Amino acid sequence: MRALVCDRPGHVELRELPEPEPGPGEVVVRVEATLTCGTDLKLVRRGHPKVPFPTVLGHEFCGRVARIGAGAGFAAGERVTSAVTGACGECRDCREGRPNLCGTAFDHRVWGTWAEYVRVPARIVNRGLLRVPDGLPPRSAALLDPLASVLRGLARCGDVAGKTALVLGAGPIALLFTILLKRRGAGRVLVAGRNAGRLVAHEAEGAETVASGEALAGRLREFTGGHGADLVIEATGDRAVAEESVALSARGGTVLLFAGLSHDARLAVLAHRIHYDEVTLAGSFHYTPAEAREALGLLARGEIPTEHLVTGESPLEDFDAVFGRIAGGTDMKVAFLP
Ligand SMILES: [Zn+2]
Ligand SMILES: [Zn+2]
Structure with a gap:
């Protein structure tokens, strides 16, 4: 599959990688739309202590379930999007109503969506993988992550x-x-x-x-x-x-x-x-599973005008031009259609 890989600060390239296989409880999603985000662009510029290079970029996405691991409760072809991380549900932060601060949530994350396929870990399949209602375009559904973060901010x-x-x-x-x-x-x-x-x-x-x-x-x-x-x-x-x-x-x-x-x-x-x-x-930091569901609900009901948020579409190949348009402020977010 084709994927946008950052192998060192400031350097991104389109590579051919093996398609991911789902483990038990996991699914693999065929990505339909995946958005640019300041986090990815910051990562390209200066790296990130928790993300070793090389890494496939991207985390805001929507797509269709393509392959299903043993015991994962989804069917092939279902359109889905998800929270980026999976909280454990059992630690002190999770029990006390702060699953957004769960210490192991980022160890179970959907990462590398600027690619044709992405693997969704079992924790997220169980608690955070959401079915996208008919009629909501993939590039809008992919706004779940930033919208949920803003809902968290306002909750504070x-x-x-x-x-x-x-x-x-x-x-x-x-x-x-x-x-x-x-x-x-x-x-x-x-x-x-x-x-x-x-x-x-x-x-x-x-x-x-x-x-x-x-x-x-x-x-x-x-x-x-x-x-x-x-x-x-x-x-x-x-x-x-x-x-x-x-x-x-x-x-x-x-x-x-x-x-x-x-x-x-x-x-x-x-x-x-x-x-x-x-x-x-x-x-405020990140968001809870409930805020992720609330975000998708707002998007599904058309309550968030998305035309000024996702302002362009592009194939993965044109990433250089996309980065330029984002940096220059010509575009807010661009949807890659891998
Ligand atoms: Zn983001
Ligand atoms: Zn936890």
């Missing part, structure tokens, strides 16, 4: 109805936040980003926008009558922006650190905002 922010929100970053994750904040009745949503083309997509979903940088603080004061935003979503992964985000919150507001920072990164935030102004600093 409390009720957003009537609140003013500031979204830092304008990429696909930020756009999912804009869409869901508006759906859930947030008041005004201001999005700060560098790429003018991407900001247009946020405006189409009802947000107001500002170029990130010096203009932001002034625009936010205007926007909130000087109070700061009730909710600040940090979706850039830039340490300096994360530090600044605490200064942009209203008294009593919440700052969500959605984007990950490197493992040893420290933040210097204004401590008085946390104590005297009761600003809550929250984080």
Whole structure:
């Protein structure tokens, strides 16, 4: 089968690999659509401590069950998508309602979907492999993973109805936040980003926008009558922006650190905002199986407009051009059709 392999930082190539075989409880899926994601592009640029090279890239996918291992409860031809990882269901985090933090979940992951076939581990087949309803196009169903992550993020922010929100970053994750904040009745949503083309997509979903940088603080004061935003979503992964985000919150507001920072990164935030102004600093990571099901439900019911999220389609062969379009902000996400 053809697969996009990253064998060292900065180097991707299309290779011919053996097709995966399902072990007991596993299935192999023929990938119909698989999306680009910032995580993959970051991995290409600088590697990842948990992912040794060489690795097949990609983890957001939808396809049809092609081969079935002993005891896996699926039939050939069923269209499926899934959470990326499989929580164990038994550890302390799983028992206490935080399966997204399960320590072994990432050892059982669907990885390498930028290929014709991908193997789904037994844990995910049992708990996380979901049938895609008829009528939901594969490139939309493949949005399960980023959408579920954003549902998790919002679950950490409390009720957003009537609140003013500031979204830092304008990429696909930020756009999912804009869409869901508006759906859930947030008041005004201001999005700060560098790429003018991407900001247009946020405006189409009802947000107001500002170029990130010096203009932001002034625009936010205007926007909130000087109070700061009730909710600040940090979706850039830039340490300096994360530090600044605490200064942009209203008294009593919440700052969500959605984007990950490197493992040893420290933040210097204004401590008085946390104590005297009761600003809550929250984080969110990954998502629970319930949030994955909720994400697929929203997509299946057509409640998430996907046209500004998945903005292009491409065969695997054209990966270089696709990376260029994503890096330049011409596309939000591109669906590879392997
Ligand atoms: Zn992703
Ligand atoms: Zn667990």
